[in-house]
Each structure stands twice: as C-alpha cells, then as structure tokens.
Amino acid sequence: MDYKRVLTVQDISCLGQCSLTVALPILSAAGHETVILPSAVLSTHTGGFTGYTFRDLTEDLPKISAHWQKEGIRFQAIYTGYLGSAEQIAIVQEISKRCAAEGCRTIVDPAMADNGKLYPDFDMAFVEQMKRLTCQADVILPNITEACMLTGMPYKEQYDEAYIRKLLDLLRTAGARTIVLTGVSFSADTTGVVVLEGDDFRYYSHKRYARGCHGTGDVYASAFVGALLQGKSTYDAARIAADYTLRCIEVTIPDPDHWYGVKFEPVLGEYIRMLETN
Numbered sequence: 001m002d003y004k005r006v007l008t009v010q011d012i013s014c015l016g017q018c019s020l021t022v023a024l025p026i027l028s029a030a031g032h033e034t035v036i037l038p039s040a041v042l043s044t045h046t047g048g049f050t051g052y053t054f055r056d057l058t059e060d061l062p063k064i065s066a067h068w069q070k071e072g073i074r075f076q077a078i079y080t081g082y083l084g085s086a087e088q089i090a091i092v093q094e095i096s097k098r099c100a101a102e103g104c105r106t107i108v109d110p111a112m113a114d115n116g117k118l119y120p121d122f123d124m125a126f127v128e129q130m131k132r133l134t135c136q137a138d139v140i141l142p143n144i145t146e147a148c149m150l151t152g153m154p155y156k157e158q159y160d161e162a163y164i165r166k167l168l169d170l171l172r173t174a175g176a177r178t179i180v181l182t183g184v185s186f187s188a189d190t191t192g193v194v195v196l197e198g199d200d201f202r203y204y205s206h207k208r209y210a211r212g213c214h215g216t217g218d219v220y221a222s223a224f225v226g227a228l229l230q231g232k233s234t235y236d237a238a239r240i241a242a243d244y245t246l247r248c249i250e251v252t253i254p255d256p257d258h259w260y261g262v263k264f265e266p267v268l269g270e271y272i273r274m275l276e277t278n
C-alpha cells in the first residue's frame, strides 16, 4: 500500500469533534502518516459554546516549520482547515512552498462560514486572504456560504442548478482548480456534493436529515482527503466522504444531547470498508 505523509493544519478544539481531533483519526484510519500543525488551541469550538478559551499559535508556526525544513521533512499532501487568523493563512502559504515534496497535493477547506454567516471572530480581511489560499490549491472544499464569500455571490437558501453553476464559474474565474462544493440540495429530502474537475461537472446526491450537525464539514473534508490520497478519483473520494459523513449523522441523530459534533468514531470501521470496497 502507498504510505503517504500528509500535513494537516487546523486548530485543536479540545472538545467538539472538529478540526484536528477529527482529521487525525480519520486520516490515520485511511492509512496515512498524519503530521499535525495546530493553528490554535481552544477549549471547545466556537459554534454554540460561550466563554471558550483561545490560544493563538501563530508565533509557533514558522518555528515549527523551520525545524522541519532543517530536518529535510517533506509532505506528499498538505490539507488545511480552520485557521486562526489572516496572518496564519500567509504563514501556511509559505510552509506549503517550503515543505512540499515533488507532486505534493494541496487541499483547502476554507472553513470560515456556514448558513450564510461567517464563524465568530472572522472578518472580511480573513476572507480576502483565504481567497489567495484557495486559488493556489489543487482542490478546494467550500460549502455554499464559503463559496459565496469567496466570490461575492449573494447567499441563497433556495437555488437551482444555474445558481450553482454560476458559483462554480466565479470560483474558477478567481483561480480555483478542482472544486468540491458541499451541501448542495435541490430538494427537501436530498442533499449532496458537486464535483467540478476540468470541464467535468458531477453531482452525488443522498438522503438529507432535517437536523444539521456541527463538525460535518471537517469530517467530510478529512474523509475526502483520506480517500483521495489512497488514489481514489476526486469523484469517488467525494462520494465515499459523503456516505461516511451520512453514517456519522445517522448514529448521532438518536441522541439529542450530542449537539456539538458527530459520533464519527463508532463508524470509522465502515469508512475503512468503504475505502476497501469502492
């Protein structure tokens, strides 16, 4: 089996089943050596908790990468998620240049917004910097809100295929290469993901549950990267990640107290089997 070393840069939300606490186990389950670069440490994520702590690790990032460079460490893939500040995005761009192995794939989840709104603590300066990161990436995984922020398109809750195609066109014009647009729903009981690779536009749709779950974007992106680095096509990786994320939601829904994340752990075995059989 091809054993890849992937670097993932995101925060550690100590509790919350998102960012690194999700990316590390999922990428490991997919069989990849997973190197982490924590952008910040928070007591919890920012979605629904109040009074969380936030330790910004911006200062540490260049020192950590300088050490890696000295050791000659290189990555076959670099996957970024939630980043703590616009300054961090610029540092990550630098690290990507310095620590990429030949043929390194860069995957950016511009984790900054959902349901029409930026996450707390983000502003338009952050969005501007994120635009730069996304146009350098091989693959980006925005949701519709993030795609709107990156392109200036007005956010809509109800839309048709023409709206989605326009959003993809604008992302392309801005410099995006392969786009995996998540949370695309054309009917009340289905949702799915659009993959645009070259001129190839494909839509994978599946069942939609009324209850939205926190952290599904991070589970999705991590499962996608895990599958992609196993050599799956972009579309197959997008489909496997969707099927796995759906299973995570299904096992979480019966427990209304578990509002802050999805129970991705009990179905990790299913993810591994999806990777083996798909």
Ligand code: PXL
Pocket (backbone or CB within 6 Å): 011, 013, 018, 019, 042, 044, 045, 046, 047, 082, 111, 119, 214, 215, 217, 218
């Ligand atoms: O799931 C994205 C995410 C990651 N990290 C932190 C967050 C969020 C979303 O709210 O707050 C700290």
